[in-house]
Amino acid sequence: MADRARTPQVVLQTRKLKKHFGGVQAVCGVDLSVPDGDLRAVIGPNGAGKTTLFNLITRDIPHDSGEIHFQGEEISALSSHEVCRRGIGRTFQITSIFRRLTTLENVQTALLTHHRRHYNLFAPASRLYRDAALALLERVGLREQALKPSGVLAHGDQRRLELAIALAGDPRLLMLDEPTAGMAPRERHEIMELVARIGADTGLTIVFTEHDMDVVFAVAAHITVLHQGWVIAEGRPQEVRANQEVQRIYLGQQVARSR
Template sequence: MSLLEVTHLSRHYGDFIAVENISFSLQAGELLALIGPNGAGKSTTFNMIGGQLAVTRGQVLLEGKPITNLAPRRIWKKGVGRTFQIAATFGSFTVAQNVQNALLSHHGRSYSFWQTADRLYRDQADALLEQVGMRGQADRHCSELAYGDVKRVELAMALASEPRLLLMDEPTAGMAPQERQELMALTRDIARARNTGVLFTEHSMDVVFGFADRILVLARGQLIAQGTPQDIRQDPQVQQVYFGTR
């Protein structure tokens, strides 16, 4: 059974068809890239899977169970983590506090005063920060960090819920080339170690072809190709539509 199974996914806005009849699967431990030119339907597809947009037609299954049109929080509770194009951390919190906050949410605990919760799950937070290479900066405020380090903290926060599926929206946006490579190598290693499936959108082709196990290509709201990086490089329709050979 696939970790994620998407069948005939469609999103219509009246007469306008944003996404039409998209089907694909994702296996545990696999990195799957979703690419396409601007307006291809990447964000729409991504947000339907994550629950931010309603599905007009089609189905999304997580380990064989439907998550179609569930609220994002319910999808998260079922084992789907997410990072965003613009990193979603609290700048006034320390690195550790950001991860502790994610752990509090995962365990269904909340407090009115941070001072009360500050001691909770610190060991778990430190362990997650160790995984992403940020343990040494645990007590710094996120507002003091370089952007690449903020993205690492966000990844640790996403891992706090022990997700089986990780959705990453433009994970390397705004990062320098070396930072992009380091973050995606880290993501790949964590995905393999945890057997977590990763679906990510990305504009940087060095990231896509360097780290994706398979690639989905969208154009004009339709899936025009899917396969290994080598398959996609050689696909005539991809070359025409995506890489501008016509």
Template structure:
């Protein structure tokens, strides 16, 4: 099943997962090529977050295969996936709240460079410059010394993005990166992520509720419905897809202009 020309960063084949009697992910196929900016959309309960958790190793799946850069990653735990170049963010902001903003990023860098078993070197001075570069990229230089838990919500989302970038991933998975943000801020952070992706030649897969954001940045869109892929294509194709119009866009005409 491995992809023949090796240009796929992520390939998902027939993935299934159920919770009790609910089939949360029901035979999903997905192929994401290198450098893509892929949105995964769908109504609440379509299985987006479950799919994310399955791919990132947070949950075990019932059947199917996941290939990351041509290798099957069945059963690999998150730290191992992180090492291989898969990073992610969470729908509910997930940072180290009582560490300073700088320490957050330094810790991620230390781990990425496999230095986190070192017992006797002061970590304060390690990867400080690299961390500042990353913070600069997400616009948080001024916040570096503050405890990250007291940053405004939007800045915490940016910090989480920096944490994910610290491991120099090939694939970055963002689970509703704009959740809880004001509309203007949403476009800013997505433009930021898209810019970083282009610069670093990394592939991004993201889920998003805000259709404005999705259609503004995504180059391809996958629509999930009831745990299965309903449609896939360019924003234009998806917008014109009759099924999508019926089950999804039709209901939220307000946001899906």
């Protein structure tokens, strides 16, 4: 255990990863290394390549060149479904839930899918994994909302539900693309503190994108900064905050907008 603490296993690694759209180079030879149990923020201005990088890692879009390794296995030839089966979970910028199903049924559906079983609301299968689903809702603070149609939940609670759905896949790596999008400042801090607690309690490796720098510097263990598809800085929050290029390119924009 002591040796593992000194040299954590690398869970996710990309090497010279590239992607272009027409004449635009969206991801420019990105080298990324995320150790076991890390809470990693990927930040950068709009158009920096953050979502594209996520889409490449989860195989939602093909890469042009480079390598993607997950737990030591090269996964760049796998489909998004196969990557999910390997243990990479994902949420998206736009809320994605079954709005006509209850909060509980959404999580049950995710559990049934993970265990490769079919869901039927009118058959005993609808009772499968009920306890496991309720436990996940408890973890994200939605136990009291279990029987409500998910479509009537507040936006912040729908984001919590998405987190529970992602956790239902029992991921080894969880990738959250702007998990606080559309939330008020207090809600942003609350949900990211929840994410940090889940990571600390379970040892789950988490990578997230976020525009709120207060949130990023409050919860992230390490930060990777992208600009025009390139990694321009990486390190602990205090190191990134002190980086002059980051201040010029990104943090300076945040300060300017706040004036």
